[in-house]
Amino acid sequence: xxxxxxxxxxxxxxxxxxxxxxxxxxxxxxxxxxxxxxxxxxxxxxxxxxxxxxxxxxxxxxxxxxxxxxxxxxxxxxxxxxxxxxxxxxxxxxxxxxxxxxxxxxxxxxxxxxxxxxxxxxxxxxxxxxxxxxxxxxxxxxxxxxxxxxxxxxxxxxxxxxxxxxxxxxxxxxxxxxxxxxxxxxxxxxxxxxxxxxxxxxxxxxxxxxxxxxxxxxxxxxxxxxxxxxxxxxxxxxxxxxxxxxxxxxxxxxxxxxxxxxxxxxxxxxxxxxxxxxxxxxxxxxxxxxxxxxxxxxxxxxxxxxxxxxxxxxxxxxxxxxxxxxxxxxxxxxxxxxxxxxxxxxxxxxxxxxxxxxxxxxxx
Amino acid sequence: xxxxxxxxxxxxxxxxxxxxxxxxxxxxxxxxxxxxxxxxxxxxxxxxxxxxxxxxxxxxxxxxxxxxxxxxxxxxxxxxxxxxxxxxxxxxxxxxxxxxxxxxxxxxxxxxxxxxxxxxxxxxxxxxxxxxxxxxxxxxxxxxxxxxxxxxxxxxxxxxxxxxxxxxxxxxxxxxxxxxxxxxxxxxxxxxxxxxxxxxxxxxxxxxxxxxxxxxxxxxxxxxxxxxxxxxxxxxxxxxxxxxxxxxxxxxxxxxxxxxxxxxxxxxxxxxxxxxxxxxxxxxxxxxxxxxxxxxxxxxxxxxxxxxxxxxxxxxxxxxxxxxxxxxxxxxxxxxxxxxxxxxxxxxxxxxxxxxxxxxxxxxxxxxxxxxxxxxxxxxxxxxxx
Ligand SMILES: Cc1cc2nc3c(=O)[nH]c(=O)nc-3n(C[C@H](O)[C@H](O)[C@H](O)COP(=O)(O)OP(=O)(O)OC[C@H]3O[C@@H](n4cnc5c(N)ncnc54)[C@H](O)[C@@H]3O)c2cc1C
Numbered sequence: 001x002x003x004x005x006x007x008x009x010x011x012x013x014x015x016x017x018x019x020x021x022x023x024x025x026x027x028x029x030x031x032x033x034x035x036x037x038x039x040x041x042x043x044x045x046x047x048x049x050x051x052x053x054x055x056x057x058x059x060x061x062x063x064x065x066x067x068x069x070x071x072x073x074x075x076x077x078x079x080x081x082x083x084x085x086x087x088x089x090x091x092x093x094x095x096x097x098x099x100x101x102x103x104x105x106x107x108x109x110x111x112x113x114x115x116x117x118x119x120x121x122x123x124x125x126x127x128x129x130x131x132x133x134x135x136x137x138x139x140x141x142x143x144x145x146x147x148x149x150x151x152x153x154x155x156x157x158x159x160x161x162x163x164x165x166x167x168x169x170x171x172x173x174x175x176x177x178x179x180x181x182x183x184x185x186x187x188x189x190x191x192x193x194x195x196x197x198x199x200x201x202x203x204x205x206x207x208x209x210x211x212x213x214x215x216x217x218x219x220x221x222x223x224x225x226x227x228x229x230x231x232x233x234x235x236x237x238x239x240x241x242x243x244x245x246x247x248x249x250x251x252x253x254x255x256x257x258x259x260x261x262x263x264x265x266x267x268x269x270x271x272x273x274x275x276x277x278x279x280x281x282x283x284x285x286x287x288x289x290x291x292x293x294x295x296x297x298x299x300x301x302x303x304x305x306x307x308x309x310x311x312x313x314x315x316x317x318x319x320x321x322x323x324x325x326x327x328x329x330x331x332x333x334x335x336x337x338x339x340x341x342x343x344x345x346x347x348x349x350x351x352x353x354x355x356x357x358x359x360x361x362x363x364x
Numbered sequence: 365x366x367x368x369x370x371x372x373x374x375x376x377x378x379x380x381x382x383x384x385x386x387x388x389x390x391x392x393x394x395x396x397x398x399x400x401x402x403x404x405x406x407x408x409x410x411x412x413x414x415x416x417x418x419x420x421x422x423x424x425x426x427x428x429x430x431x432x433x434x435x436x437x438x439x440x441x442x443x444x445x446x447x448x449x450x451x452x453x454x455x456x457x458x459x460x461x462x463x464x465x466x467x468x469x470x471x472x473x474x475x476x477x478x479x480x481x482x483x484x485x486x487x488x489x490x491x492x493x494x495x496x497x498x499x500x501x502x503x504x505x506x507x508x509x510x511x512x513x514x515x516x517x518x519x520x521x522x523x524x525x526x527x528x529x530x531x532x533x534x535x536x537x538x539x540x541x542x543x544x545x546x547x548x549x550x551x552x553x554x555x556x557x558x559x560x561x562x563x564x565x566x567x568x569x570x571x572x573x574x575x576x577x578x579x580x581x582x583x584x585x586x587x588x589x590x591x592x593x594x595x596x597x598x599x600x601x602x603x604x605x606x607x608x609x610x611x612x613x614x615x616x617x618x619x620x621x622x623x624x625x626x627x628x629x630x631x632x633x634x635x636x637x638x639x640x641x642x643x644x645x646x647x648x649x650x651x652x653x654x655x656x657x658x659x660x661x662x663x664x665x666x667x668x669x670x671x672x673x674x675x676x677x678x679x680x681x682x683x684x685x686x687x688x689x690x691x692x693x694x695x696x697x698x699x700x701x702x703x704x705x706x707x708x709x710x711x712x713x714x715x716x717x718x719x720x721x722x723x724x725x726x727x728x729x730x731x732x733x734x735x736x737x738x739x740x741x742x743x744x745x746x747x748x749x750x
Contacts, residue, residue: 220370224748239749239750241741244749248739251681251746255678260660263374266374285654285657329650330646333647333653334649336648336652336653337650341645342637344634345629345633349626352659
């Protein structure tokens with residue numbers, strides 16, 4: 001680990017432990033965002049971890065930022081940190097200036113949802129974006145809209161939410177409806193620049209995979225501790241072989257998920273645009289591990305794990321939510337299937353050992 | 365609480381790896397072109413002494429060992445590259461595989477100078493197949509229950525007993541034999557020793573055991589008044605139990621653990637290319653995501669070996685998940701690429717033949733080299749639960 005990464009992870013771990021109190025989760029559970037909590041993330045600079053030095057950041061690379069996201073996933077941090085970090089990546093790639101958070105991004109469903117129109121010398125935004133993470137709390141949402149067959153990045157300041165909803169962890173996932181909303185010229189990128197909807201989907205999948213890797217690790221820790229401490233029949237339940245075997249499966253899934261997420265992070269840090277296969281594979285593998293791990297963790301915890309009071313659900317409800325977001329494992333697996341079908345059985349090994357070269361050649 | 369061993373550190377290849385990989389691919393292409401092997405059922409698990417000698421001549425056996433013992437002083441990661449390339453290409457490797465993976469490193473670690481000088485160069489040349497003698501009729505998972513024993517005689521030991529399920533004992537030159545050299549009174553784990561047996565010595569009877577695929581793969585090996593000279597004892601008498609940990613880490617960590625049904629997966633993807641279907645796409649894509657993850661994990665383990673660590677628990681994780689993966693592939697294949705579809709394939713299409721092999725061998729994968737349950741026991745121990 002580089003010094004920068006060590007420092008960031010250390011700061012993040014300590015800060016998230018301070019911030020993620022029972023009271024903070026109770027507040028978040030009602031759909032609110034604790035603004036002091038958010039301010040703390042801005043003060044330490046964690047909320048700007050994807051900002052390059054040229055744009056006023058501290059010079060962390062994508063891998064450093066994702067190491068923070070992993071810790072946030074482990075802590076269950078109830079704030080749009082990942083979304084704010086992704087928003088900055090979108091702004092940078094569209095050559096728009098950085099913004100103060102909390103921010104959100106869209107569309108998040110892997111499809112085009114917005115359209116820009118030019119009328120009376122002004123930009124107008126049309127369309128409906130669904131499931132926008134933390135939408136109601138976002139100072140701005142960085143959105144992708146189609147204009148004239150091209151893709152543009154649009155900053156929607158103080159967006160109005162038309163319908164509030166939430167994921168299984170009660171993190172806000174809101175609908176935004178735009179019916180000709182006027183957008184200042186400075187908040188629209190040159191059409192054809194910036195991320196595409198597909199690239200946002202891939203980036204989101206990466207961030208969710210990494211957050212899940214963290215949450216999975218926490219799930220394992222919580223479960224092992226509980227199995228050692230909970231006594232039945234005169235001994236810790238962790239002494240029963242049936243429990244040991246289940247926890248071993250849990251640990252293996254967590255190890256595989258983390259290996260997959262780490263490999264995707266490395267590929268993306270090297271070249272995000274060329275890391276689609278690695279990210280697809282990570283989201284597929286981690287998403288599958290999430291389901292298996294959460295089920296075992298709950299079984300080992302008995303009734304305690306099902307209670308709101310006990311912390312396990314903070315990890316498992318996030319795992320159940322995040323595995324669906326930015327593409328489920330079924331969707332990404334299908335993408336991989338289509339991709340490898342182009343190289344065929346004989347090309348499979350060369351593909352797996354060098355996906356970058358092969359994804360691009362498979363596309364042409 | 366910290367559980368660092370469950371984080372497989374991301375490992376990357378050294379710069380020399382790309383060239384080496386190309387060399388191996390070149391070799392494979394040439395060998396296939398001249399017909400010295402054909403891809404097919406059994407893949408790399410096939411025994412072919414000629415092929416092993418060719419691979420030895422390339423310098424790809426004993427790669428990490430010192431040159432004075434016939435090795436090549438390459439890194440564990442370079443060795444990893446060669447191993448995964450040969451496995452994935454389905455080149456027959458059985459005639460040197462356990463010697464290269466397990467027995468050679470153990471002779472290097474625990475053997476005496478004479479054993480190293482005599483055996484390691486032969487192994488590295490691909491001319492010395494080794495079998496492993498652990499299991500017995502009444503000792504499977506419970507290795508300490510072994511009863512094959514040796515008694516002290518002038519200049520060596522006399523061996524009596526019976527080993528079971530010994531893979532390729534009928535083709536091997538050397539048997540790596542674990543047995544008792546003293547009674548079990550003090551502790552079940554003391555008094556176990558490791559001998560190297562020359563399979564041509566008198567006093568050894570090898571009886572075939574045919575497996576459910578109809579192959580003669582493993583054997584019963586009976587020792588009747590077998591004499592073993594002192595210089596074939598590996599390490600200290602009575603101390604072999606503690607060597608077993610290294611055996612298992614070497615045996616369990618390699619990429620063979622998740623490349624056992626690769627031929628079937630390749631056929632599935634060929635069919636997918638010919639006749640795309642959404643369920644097949646999803647199923648194949650998922651398996652490829654798993655394959656890629658396993659590769660990252662095995663690579664990470666190679667990195668740990670390179671740094672001199674003994675990643676026992678990590679190796680158990682990869683073996684448990686990897687064998688389940690190899691068992692799942694034929695199961696997915698038979699269900700999603702239906703019998704009617706397979707029946708209509710060209711006569712020279714390999715799908716049915718490799719599926720037959722991979723499906724019928726599947727049950728053995730989570731038994732040999734430590735059962736699934738024993739692996740999970742080891743993982744639970746690593747977590748502090750045992
Ligand atoms: C194809 C093949 C090749 C082989 N090659 C070799 C070889 O070359 N050399 C060699 O020495 N051996 C070899 N073996 C034998 C192999 O190592 C043993 O089969 C294995 O160690 C398990 O022993 P067992 O078959 O006696 O099963 P058992 O130990 O009798 O186990 C039967 C079942 O009970 C379970 N069980 C046992 N103990 C426990 C426990 N403590 N907790 C929970 N569950 C338990 C097992 O997991 C398994 O499910 C080979 C086996 C196969 C199938």
